[in-house]
Amino acid sequence: QVRLVESGGGLVQAGGSLRLSCAASGLTFGNYNIDWYRQAPGKERELVARISSGGNTYYTDSMKGRFTISRDNAKNTVYLQMNSLKPEDTAIYYCAARSGLYTYWAQGTQVTVSS
Numbered sequence: 001q002v003r004l005v006e007s008g009g010g011l012v013q014a015g016g017s018l019r020l021s022c023a024a025s026g027l028t029f030g031n032y033n034i035d036w037y038r039q040a041p042g043k044e045r046e047l048v049a050r051i052s053s054g055g056n057t058y059y060t061d062s063m064k065g066r067f068t069i070s071r072d073n074a075k076n077t078v079y080l081q082m083n084s085l086k087p088e089d090t091a092i093y094y095c096a097a098r099s100g101l102y103t104y105w106a107q108g109t110q111v112t113v114s115s
Contacts, residue, residue, distance in 0.1 A: 002026040002104045009109030016113070020080040022095030022106055029076040031096070032099045036069060036080045038091035038111075048057055051078060072107055085113045 008020040022034065033052045034065040039045040049059045049069040059070050078095060092108040 003098060004104055004106035005111040006093070006095055006106045009093060009111045011112045011114065014050070014085060014087055014113055014115050016084065016085050017083045018079070019052075020082070020093055020095075020109060020111075022078045022080075024076045024078075024097055027058075027097060027104070028098075029097075030073045032097040034069075034071060034078040035096045035098060037094045038089075038098060039108075040091040041089075043091075045094070047081060052098075055098050082111070085111075087109070087113045087115045088107060 003025045006020060008018055012018055012111045030093055033050060035050040036048040038044050038048050047060055048063055049067055051057050051069045051071050059067060066084045071078045089111060090113050091111060093111050094108045095106045097104045
């Protein structure tokens with residue numbers, strides 16, 4: 001059974017930092033591309049960043065320079081380091097593991113940035 005478990009969300013002041021973790025089990029983690037998405041109230045889910053199975057990274061423009069995605073295949077875990085957080089970063093953050101036709105989603109973790 002595939003399971004993705006997120007941690008690290010919470011409340012932070014504007015300008016602060018958080019690191020989200022996404023721990024996977026039940027799959028061959030190194031074969032999966034991992035995405036971080038977020039969804040703010042009343043808005044559509046949007047891609048934040050992705051890291052390929054080979055370690056290549058992509059960031060949505062508004063996250064470049066502030067967010068860093070990384071993976072530790074030995075720990076079956078992907079991280080999203082978020083710096084210089086803004087109130088508009090407030091959202092539920094989701095990680096997703098993708099390989100071929102398969103996509104698995106985590107339950108989401110709330111990130112709230114106060115002004």
